[in-house]
Amino acid sequence: MLRFAESVRTWLVRLPRQQKRLIQLSADVLLVWLALWLAFFIRLGDPWFVDPFGGHAWLFVTAPLTAIPFFVRLGMYRAVMRYFGSDALITIAKAVTLSALVLALAVYWRSNEPKLIPRSMVFNYWWLSLMMIGGLRLAMRHYFMGGWFAPEGFFKYRSVDKGLPKVAIYGAGSAGNQLVAALRMGRAMRPVAFIDDEPNITNRMISGLRVYTSSQIQQMINETGAEEVLLAIPSASRGRRREILEDLERYPLHVRSVPGFMDLASGRVKVEDIQEVDIADLLGRDAVTPQEALFLKCIKDKIVMVTGAGGSIGSELCRQILTAQPRTLLLFEHSEYNLYSIQMELEARIEREALRTRLVPILGSIRTSERLLDVLRTWHVETVYHAAAYKHVPMVEHNVAEGVLNNVLGTLNTAQAAVQAGVANFVLISTDKAVRPTNVMGSTKRLAELVLQALSQEAAPVLFGSADGLHHVNKTRFTMVRFGNVLGSSGSVIPRFYQQIRNGGPVTVTHPNITRYFMTIPEAAQLVIQAGSMGQGGDVFVLDMGQPVKIADLAEKLIRLSGLSVCSEKNPTGDIAIEYTGLRPGEKLYEELLIGDNVSPTEHPMIMRASEEHFSWDVLKGLLGRLLEAVEKDDYPQVRLLLREAVSGYVPEGEIVDWVYQQRRIQPLDLGS
Structure with missing residues (x-):
């Protein structure tokens, strides 16, 4: 029986629209007649008083003729029964009420009817029609949605739901x-x-x-x-x-x-x-509403470029920038797939919201200074948000040369191109790992900060390896924004934890005491934009990241909120174990946001200004020359020494783990082959 009823439901759903409407209309005509007959019966208690084929025939013809046009006009047959809601009930009430009023007028006009028609009959007809026509639709909605099923009883769930x-x-x-x-x-x-x-x-x-x-x-x-x-x-x-x-x-x-x-x-x-x-x-941290003046200052009606536009931070910066309505937004990205993805997303939003921003996706690498300068000059870019960087600590630790070339030389190229093109605002996305780093990634990001700090002090810096080799008056205002981990970024620990829980564990944590600062990507992007509007030149801004979070505690919470228990010494029968794998190359137990204690508040409660020591451009230029020479020679011990010389507090832990360096120690390069 259940299988038959289920097949009937499927058959009804698949019927053409016109046939469905015809069935509804026929059912409504029958219900109107039934309501009319019951209205007499309830009032008089005599089922034989009503004569639908004799003296009352006109009434049984008039009732559907007055009701159905209202039902059609008010759209009762356009509603999809499966999505029937409270607004449809209101429509039914209006249609039934209007049809009852018209029927009452017809009864009044025929007051000389030979068979008496009680005045209260119309009221009975109204509420009976309301109950039956509305009730049928509610019952059918619940039937199609799988809530109750007639063969099991109206108030029981279908067996397929059990x-x-x-x-x-x-x-x-x-x-x-x-x-x-x-x-x-x-x-x-x-x-x-x-x-x-x-x-x-x-x-x-x-x-x-x-x-x-x-x-x-x-x-x-x-x-x-x-x-x-x-x-x-x-x-x-x-x-x-x-x-x-x-x-x-x-x-x-x-x-x-x-x-x-x-x-x-x-x-x-x-x-x-x-x-x-x-x-x-x-x-549990509620985001602070952006200050509109700061948020719009460097973006609204301007030409803006984001490097690394397809990355986790870069793509969110693009989303936030779009809300401030720049005239043109350039997406600069070296990954074709990432560029395509963010372009499609933003174009759909521009069309949906009828925005006037022009979107320009540009494939390119920050390692190519000529390409950067060409783009910045061609579009007369006014603001640059530099988010392009290699950020995964162990990956960069194993690929030292690429980390230096991308994070340091890439930032230098972008900054020099900005000066040459006359860009007004340049904002570097930095990291808490730049503070007293123990890894190559953190030290290269701090060196990138030092590059901007040095350039900002020079009125007309001689550009290191510039595309045209000329002197340029520095009109660019450089700003750096430093913050911790963002939730949901590529390679983030949270998606990995969820995947490990879905796979049955164990959840891997590097150390039981490791802590990290966390912030949502939208909040970080909003604060970066606002901080970039406050800089005077060479400023390092630090975002208020709240309290650091213990990663092991976070893993336990995610396990329990997945409906599972933690397997431990106290609970050996638990579902998911937490396994400690040891710190990875270059990883710190605790992250910091400030190098020193010299910090001052700003006009935004979540943004602080840090005052930190830096090099002059002449000193830094010589150091960068030696660093790039060491990279070119694959002299990684020298690279490490130069990074220690440049970056205050850089204390590398363990041996050099660069893959190329390690392989050549095992198997020296045969230059004669």
Whole structure:
């Protein structure tokens, strides 16, 4: 029987639209007649009083003739039954009410009818039509969405739903109700309860589900068998979401969430796009609203270029820059795929929001100074955000030459080209790993900072290896912005943890005491843009990263919020173990944001200005010459010595692990071959 009913449902869904409308119209005519007959029966109690084929025939002809045109005109047959909502109920109420009023006028005009028609009959007809026509549509919506099924009884779930994962929805507001409707339609999960602390709705029924309070979660699990919790609180602050997640950690529930309010509002995602818990919610830091004057100063109606535009930080900078409406946005990127991806995303947004910004995707490398200068001069670029860099600590440690050439020479090339092209604003994206580094990546990023600091002090610097070899008056305002790890960037630890949990573990952490600063990519990009507007020349700005987070604690939280337990000495039967693998080459236990203590506040509460020692351009130029010569000779011990000489606090740990250097020690290069 169930299989037959399921096939009927599938057949109805696949019918052509005109046939579906004809079925609805026929059903409505029958319901109007039934409502009319019941209206007499309820009023008089005599089923034989009504004579639809005799004296009352005109009434049974008039009723559908007055009702159906209103139903058609108000769009009742345009609504898709599966997505029938409260707005459709209002439409039905309007249509039925108008048709009842017209019928009442017809009865009044025929007041000399030989058979008496009670005046209250019209009222009975109105509410019966409302119940039957609206009720049929509600029942069919629930039938098509898989909620109840007639052969099992109207208030029972279909048997095909019984094997689905049971989920509770945290948040019984509009997002929660939309999520329930989407889940019932998709039939991938079975919603069994709401969780909400709103006193007006607790312990009540919404969409057929009981609303439990946060203190009744264990009771909810026992009564419903819920295995997951889906957070449907897109407008809640991060602080509130953190409180909720800490509360849910105690229960064996896999916690996931619907997207944030801004993602929903922008149309990038839908309510039913369920995702793992945003790690930013665990940090509980609410982003500070950008200061509009700072945010727009270097961008609005200007020509802006972002290097490394397809990377994690570069792509988010492009998204944020687009909101400030530059005249032209140049995407400078050496990876063809990354450039294509960000171009497609931004072009779709420009079309969707009818923006006037011109988008120019440019393939190129910051290692090629001629290409940089040509681009900057051709488009008369006014602001450059330099995000192109190699950032993965172990990778750069194993590829020293590429780290130096890309992070140091690439920054030097970009800065020189900016001076020659007369760029007004130049902002370098730096890192907390540049402070007293123990690795090549951090030391090259600090050296990149020193390059800009030296250039900013020179009114007319002689450019090192410039494309034209000429003197240029320096009109460029150089600014550096230093911050810690960003959540969700390429190679970030969080996606790796989630993948390891999905694979059954273990979750690998390098050291039990390792800590890191974290910030969301959008927040970091917004602060970078604002800090870049405050610099006077050679400024190093440091972002307020909050409190450092212990990576091992983060791993434990992610395991528990996945509905699993941590396997440890105290709990040997746990689901997922945490395995400590040891610090990787060049990795530090703790990161710092400041080299010294000389820091001052700025007009933005999340941005500080650091005052740090630096070299003159003449001194730095000679040092850079020796460094690049050592790189060319693959003399990595000399490279390390020169980096130590240039970068204050650089203390490399362990031996040189560059792949080329190690291989040549094992098998020396035969120059005679």
